[in-house]
Amino acid sequence: MLHAMRYSKYFVPTLRDDPADAEVISHKLLLRAGFIRRVTSGVYDYLPIGLRVLRKIEAVVREEMDRSGAQELLMPTVQPTELWNKSGRLEKYGPELLRFNDRHNHESCLGPTHEEVICDLVSRELRSYKQLPMNLYQVQTKFRDEIRPRFGLMRGREFMMKDAYSFHADAECLSKEYQNMFDTYCRIFTRLGLKFRPVEADTGSIGGNNSHEFHVLAESGEDLIAHCSSCEYAANVEKAVSSRSMPQSEPGELTLVDTPNATSAEEVSAFLNCDIAQLVKTLVYRAVGGENDGEIVAACLRGDDQLQEIKLAHAIGADSVELASDAEVISIGGITGFVGPAGLSARVIIDDSLKAASGLVAGANKLDTHMTGLDVARDLGDVVFTDLRETRAGDSCGKCGAAMELSRGIEVGHVFELGTRYAEPMEVLFQDQQGKRAVATMGCYGIGVSRLMAAVVEQCNDDSGICWPANLAPFQVSLITMGKSEAVIEASEQVYSQLIESGVEVLWDDRKESPGVKFKDAELIGMPVQVVVADRSLKEGLAEMGVRGGSRQSMPIGEVAAAAIMQLKKDSA
Known part of the structure; x- marks a missing residue:
């Protein structure tokens, strides 16, 4: 990934006004700041600056998945529907499964998820319990033909997802890996700087037993989650258990x-x-x-x-x-x-x-x-x-009795104990320690990678634009040149080179635009540190350094690069 870029050569088409069809703040800002563009309903281009953020999110996900012991592979987007027929899910999944026929009249679908494909792969390679456990993951494009795609990257039809599938000889081993993935997800979302909450969840159309969703807390969230004000209990309202006192009334005749x-x-x-x-x-x-x-x-x-x-x-x-x-x-x-x-x-x-x-x-x-x-x-x-009722705010927690609260959440991750729901019909078999044929038990673990980009923006923004965390910002430093003299250009070039040599990602705004336009774009795009080199202050041998949305301080031009690096280290600590 390139460490530096001149704005005059970079494809960042920013917009002054909010697009008419954008409803939530992440959709508005990602469009305005030139991160994404709509291709068709629920399908988006990731422009260069947006792709940089997406790749950084992917990097965090990959690092933690690799740390957990999972192995990365890559499966195809196009899947033969006979695999879905074998699992018994072809008709059950519904119209979100986009099907088509090729020139040989062979029916396929665009994969919304990959349980069938991974089971087909493992069923052909698994022989013995000695090969278990294994956890295989990918970061790949998915397609779900949503009836009402909305909110930009929050609910699209085509999206980037990390999906992992683990295989085990018994339920005890699966339970250990489930906890391993739960802990891995907590590390991922913490590194991304998110305020999140894991909640008990319904297993939905994927099926299985134990299940947790990971929700980023945001008012724009489509999901309603119930959580205790005292203990750690939290659950999607589809599953939350709570109680409320019943008004007393004397029995009487019908x-x-x-x-x-x-x-x-x-x-x-x-x-x-x-x-x-x-x-x-x-x-x-x-x-x-x-x-x-x-x-x-x-x-x-x-x-x-x-x-x-x-x-x-x-x-x-x-x-x-x-x-x-x-x-x-x-x-x-x-x-x-x-x-x-x-x-x-x-x-x-x-x-x-x-x-x-x-x-x-x-x-x-x-x-x-x-x-x-x-x-x-x-x-x-x-x-x-x-239990049939939907939990309400003020109900008593089913675990400790304290008051329940309700919050809006954006689901960004989900972990399931699938058991043999797919392994049995897909014939994922192995020879156990007693020499008998047994069905593997499974877990699956998903993260909405592209949705995470929107979720971060939902939590990290102000009236001027996006406020990216330092480790996710498309560039760490916005270098802004104010003036047209050879001296200011030369001084900016010097700072630019110093930042590059120190391994800092820097976007140098060398455009022939007014200071107002440059500052507005810098705030909108959201780099955490700003360095300003201007004709007026340069006459005194000074430049300015500050954080996005905050004040800037003057310092000798030769020290500004080092000060910016120190600020980034402080932000990342």
């Missing part, structure tokens, strides 16, 4: 009451002048995929709670769930707007918070009618209790 046109929890609460927490919200869903595909189920929770659909899908063994139609509600004995858990001819799943509740209000499965005095233990028979 009574039918008229509630004309009151269908929502809020409307029923207002009509009956009761606490919305005493209402039972009954939602009817249809299972999609899994062992109970098509089954109609009823999910019940407090009237002031929100259902977490992923929790419901897991509870009924489905890939996902969809709200049932009015006809499907009627088919199990309910009526839309007035559904209740009593008397339904369907499986009823009730949130844990209602296990010992009494004196509740619920739909009566009759038009314009609700029932009061419902006692869960007394009035409901064959029901299942599980």
